[in-house]
Amino acid sequence: MHDRWKHLRKNLFRSVEPRVELVLTSQPVGRFKKLCTTETAPGYTARASHESKGTTKDDIRLNKFLIKRGHHTPLEAVCFTFRVYGITKSLQNQWVRHRIGVGWTYRSTRNISADQNEFVYCTYDYIDDRLRTMALLREDEESAKEAIARFERKRELGATKQDSRKIMPVFWNTPCYFYCNASSLRYLFSLRLEKDAEWEIRRMSRIMWEIVIKETPSLFEDFTNLARRED
Numbered sequence: 708m709h710d711r712w713k714h715l716r717k718n719l720f721r722s723v724e725p726r727v728e729l730v731l732t733s734q735p736v737g738r739f740k741k742l743c744t745t746e747t748a749p750g751y752t753a754r755a756s757h758e759s760k761g762t763t764k765d766d767i768r769l770n771k772f773l774i775k776r777g778h779h780t781p782l783e784a785v786c787f788t789f790r791v792y793g794i795t796k797s798l799q800n801q802w803v804r805h806r807i808g809v810g811w812t813y814r815s816t817r818n819i820s821a822d823q824n825e826f827v828y829c830t831y832d833y834i835d836d837r838l839r840t841m842a843l844l845r846e847d848e849e850s851a852k853e854a855i856a857r858f859e860r861k862r863e864l865g866a867t868k869q870d871s872r873k874i875m876p877v878f879w880n881t882p883c884y885f886y887c888n889a890s891s892l893r894y895l896f897s898l899r900l901e902k903d904a905e906w907e908i909r910r911m912s913r914i915m916w917e918i919v920i921k922e923t924p925s926l927f928e929d930f931t932n933l934a935r936r937e938d
């Protein structure tokens with residue numbers, strides 16, 4: 708993604724950008740520390756089926772073989788927890804449609820007053836004209852300011868936090884922790900790195916992929932072309 712208008716978003720009202728951090732991954736413990744690593748755990752544990760033995764390098768090769776053959780259960784040995792910041796409510800709505808091997812803890816605007824909300828503005832990458840992009844961003848900025856003002860008015864009139872937040876535009880920032888295993892993350896990538904996925908969930912998936920490809924390359928390297936494609 709080019710994101711050529713990023714600089715125009717910088718000073719907009721409560722503008723935030725996406726940020727994904729890896730909080731933790733699965734680690735071998737006890738005697739298994741000598742036998743496998745986070746990355747080799749799928750191949751290593753899959754050896755139970757043939758009672759075979761191999762080196763760390765063999766286990767990495769086995770990871771790739773398991774992926775190719777669709778034997779994905781051993782990939783569940785590796786779990787990730789991410790902190791995700793700078794994503795909209797509309798992204799959240801798409802993301803939580805994934806049901807298997809995934810979970811979230813979201814910042815709740817029932818508990819935290821929505822007048823604290825920040826906003827994730829559109830990239831408008833498909834617009835060539837700078838002035839038109841600025842005009843679009845100004846429209847969004849006005850909605851964000853208006854929403855905060857209306858929220859405060861509703862509160863003054865006696866509405867609860869949860870009822871007052873209902874006038875928020877869907878581009879408010881909804882930070883979360885995301886829990887998933889490597890098999891489910893691969894499934895997410897297979898759908899959400901694709902060109903026809905919505906741009907924001909695709910952008911987040913790309914950032915996430917750039918993290919896990921460094922941590923456990925053999926589990927995600929077959930998505931390289933999809934993740935790095937510029938279009």
Ligand SMILES: Cc1cc2nc3c(=O)[nH]c(=O)nc-3n(C[C@H](O)[C@H](O)[C@H](O)COP(=O)(O)OP(=O)(O)OC[C@H]3O[C@@H](n4cnc5c(N)ncnc54)[C@H](O)[C@@H]3O)c2cc1C
Pocket residue numbers: 804805806807894898899903904905
């Ligand atoms: C490009 C794109 C466009 C989309 N557009 C729309 C749209 O317009 N409207 C809309 O409503 N949604 C849309 N979706 C969401 C889509 O329909 C799925 O809800 C979402 O991608 C999650 O996929 P899933 O159910 O396969 O994933 P998961 O829930 O993680 O499930 C993974 C797999 O487990 C199996 N599974 C899970 N639950 C069951 C079950 N109860 N019974 C049997 N098997 C099960 C299935 O094989 C499933 O593929 C879109 C998704 C994409 C990627």
